[in-house]
Amino acid sequence: MLFLNTALASWTELRHDTILYAKQTYFLGAPQIQEEKPVEGYVEPVPEFYARMLALTKMAHNGLAEMEVLDEQSDKDFTTLENTLEKLLEISIKELEDKELTDAEYKFIRNFGQNISPMLENVDIKSQSSILVADVHTGPGGSVLEEGTGKLDLMIVAYKQPDGRIVLGTGPVMSYYEFWQPSGERLTDEEWRKMLNDNPPERPEWVSSFRV
Numbered sequence: 001m002l003f004l005n006t007a008l009a010s011w012t013e014l015r016h017d018t019i020l021y022a023k024q025t026y027f028l029g030a031p032q033i034q035e036e037k038p039v040e041g042y043v044e045p046v047p048e049f050y051a052r053m054l055a056l057t058k059m060a061h062n063g064l065a066e067m068e069v070l071d072e073q074s075d076k077d078f079t080t081l082e083n084t085l086e087k088l089l090e091i092s093i094k095e096l097e098d099k100e101l102t103d104a105e106y107k108f109i110r111n112f113g114q115n116i117s118p119m120l121e122n123v124d125i126k127s128q129s130s131i132l133v134a135d136v137h138t139g140p141g142g143s144v145l146e147e148g149t150g151k152l153d154l155m156i157v158a159y160k161q162p163d164g165r166i167v168l169g170t171g172p173v174m175s176y177y178e179f180w181q182p183s184g185e186r187l188t189d190e191e192w193r194k195m196l197n198d199n200p201p202e203r204p205e206w207v208s209s210f211r212v
Helices: 002-017 047-066 072-096 103-110 112-120 189-198 205-209
Strands: 132-139 143-149 153-160 166-173 176-182
Touching: 047 072, 072 103, 072 112, 103 112, 132 176, 132 189, 143 189
Parallel strands: none
Antiparallel strands: 132 143, 143 176, 153 166
């Protein structure tokens, strides 16, 4: 910084001595800064998952249709799910290939909840909850291993745009719990929800690698 101070002081003296001869610089106006296109959404790019889910959905749809056990609404719900998975598959592949999404694809992401809401209208409200529990293993000493899901967490993810920008995105992600419980006290979903509110167990240690 001393060198910078000395250089600028010397330059000032030089400009003072040559002020009648040196051409002065002029402000020509603020440069035109190109406005960055706002980021409107992102799909987690796991095309293999979407492809497998799509195949299973089509198989179930076709099988139940052949058995003639689908009512009109269920048939529509299957079609909606198939279309949704197809779009998720297309978008995730484009993201992995660093291709810019279209306005229609961004609109699909923005309206995702609205697009799938008709499929949930006939589902019981309790069945839509993310909070549930199941005992999956009986251990020695009369204890059972409980696996539970809790309230949704908010995940923050850094990802790259086709133009090279690194941006942050946020979205819900399921929470996971794993704990031992006496076999005589196996939890129902209602009891698990109460435990979560009153005295929730610790998350598995490995979750701390990405959760703060």
